[in-house]
Amino acid sequence: MLLLWVSVVAASALAAPAPGARGWRRGAPAAPNVVLVVSDAFVSYDAITIPNWSPLSEMHPIDYYSSYTKNCTGKFTEKEVQDIRAFYYAMCAETDAMLGEIISALHQLDLLQETVVIYTSDHGELAMEHRQFYKMSMYEASAHVPLLIMGPGIEANLQVSNVVSLVDIYPTMLDIAGIPVPQNLSGYSLLPLSSETFKNEQKLQDLRPPWILSEFHGCNANASTYMLRTKQWKYIAYSDGASVSPQLFDLSSDPDELTNIALKFPEITYSLDQKLRSIINYPQVSASVHQYNKEQFTKWKESLGQNYSNVIANLRWHQDWLKEPRKYESAIGEWLNHTDTKLLKQ
Numbered sequence: 001m002l003l004l005w006v007s008v009v010a011a012s013a014l015a016a017p018a019p020g021a022r023g024w025r026r027g028a029p030a031a032p033n034v035v036l037v038v039s040d041a042f043v044s045y046d047a048i049t050i051p052n053w054s055p056l057s058e059m060h061p062i063d064y065y066s067s068y069t070k071n072c073t074g075k076f077t078e079k080e081v082q083d084i085r086a087f088y089y090a091m092c093a094e095t096d097a098m099l100g101e102i103i104s105a106l107h108q109l110d111l112l113q114e115t116v117v118i119y120t121s122d123h124g125e126l127a128m129e130h131r132q133f134y135k136m137s138m139y140e141a142s143a144h145v146p147l148l149i150m151g152p153g154i155e156a157n158l159q160v161s162n163v164v165s166l167v168d169i170y171p172t173m174l175d176i177a178g179i180p181v182p183q184n185l186s187g188y189s190l191l192p193l194s195s196e197t198f199k200n201e202q203k204l205q206d207l208r209p210p211w212i213l214s215e216f217h218g219c220n221a222n223a224s225t226y227m228l229r230t231k232q233w234k235y236i237a238y239s240d241g242a243s244v245s246p247q248l249f250d251l252s253s254d255p256d257e258l259t260n261i262a263l264k265f266p267e268i269t270y271s272l273d274q275k276l277r278s279i280i281n282y283p284q285v286s287a288s289v290h291q292y293n294k295e296q297f298t299k300w301k302e303s304l305g306q307n308y309s310n311v312i313a314n315l316r317w318h319q320d321w322l323k324e325p326r327k328y329e330s331a332i333g334e335w336l337n338h339t340d341t342k343l344l345k346q
């Protein structure tokens with residue numbers, strides 16, 4: 001059995017133009033030899049929907065921070081939003097065509113009937129949903145990725161409604177290769193989901209939990225973020241679980257995730273939070289991440305010396321630092337010198 005890994009490299013560097021009419025996203029690598037043409041043959045502008053946005057004053061504080069650091073809090077015309085989404089859809093169409101070429105090649109080489117093809121992505125693209133582009137979010141457009149599997153032993157044209165995770169791919173590949181799957185893995189083989197034997201829902205629940213976990217500790221989000229996702233509910237907790245309010249969405253009635261109902265349904269919020277805490281001690285993890293961030297930032301800052309302010313002014317997309325550098329330097333100093341006793345006690 002052979003393994004072929006094919007990847008579209010640095011696709012997101014081209015996918016998102018900078019907000020407004022300011023050209024390509026700041027920070028994207030130069031790509032002089034790449035010309036992206038949005039053709040009506042691939043993308044119908046008439047079919048592109050314009051996402052609804054909450055007013056800036058009503059946004060969750062983490063969402064507002066993400067929008068702000070992505071330069072998405074300004075004014076956008078409907079055409080600008082439509083163009084940004086068109087670029088993304090065009091790249092999806094192009095990637096789909098590339099996958100078709102790979103499958104055609106396998107067919108021509110008489111390898112298709114003995115090849116398992118798994119198509120997925122490491123993240124989605126907000127494409128101006130929730131007034132953001134790029135990723136770094138637990139909203140569906142960012143966290144919900146495609147996962148397609150075809151090959152011998154895989155039932156054709158089967159859509160699985162169960163929530164699954166990228167951590168399931170490793171045990172799935174072991175299962176495909178006939179290698180025993182270790183019991184201590186976080187993921188579960190996906191092969192039973194395509195088997196006639198396990199179409200009984202109770203049997204599937206015995207094989208795998210009815211939830212998935214995702215966590216994020218990177219840039220453009222000013223707090224560690226944790227998501228517990230079931231078929232109906234999405235619960236998002238931040239930091240220590242108390243200093244930042246959580247979010248709860250009923251995906252069955254609010255697929256666009258526009259209405260946070262955490263306060264409206266406190267019993268469900270509490271139940272999902274307890275379940276999340278039973279899976280991961282997220283306040284403790286957040287405290288460790290918080291301390292690590294301070295230590296690493298201090299080392300980075302010291303390595304640059306007096307030049308650090310000029311360097312940080314040109315990182316990522318936001319350049320407001322240059323307007324009031326002393327103000328932001330002071331804020332960073334306060335952050336580095338502040339001891340969060342609440343986090344340390346967790």
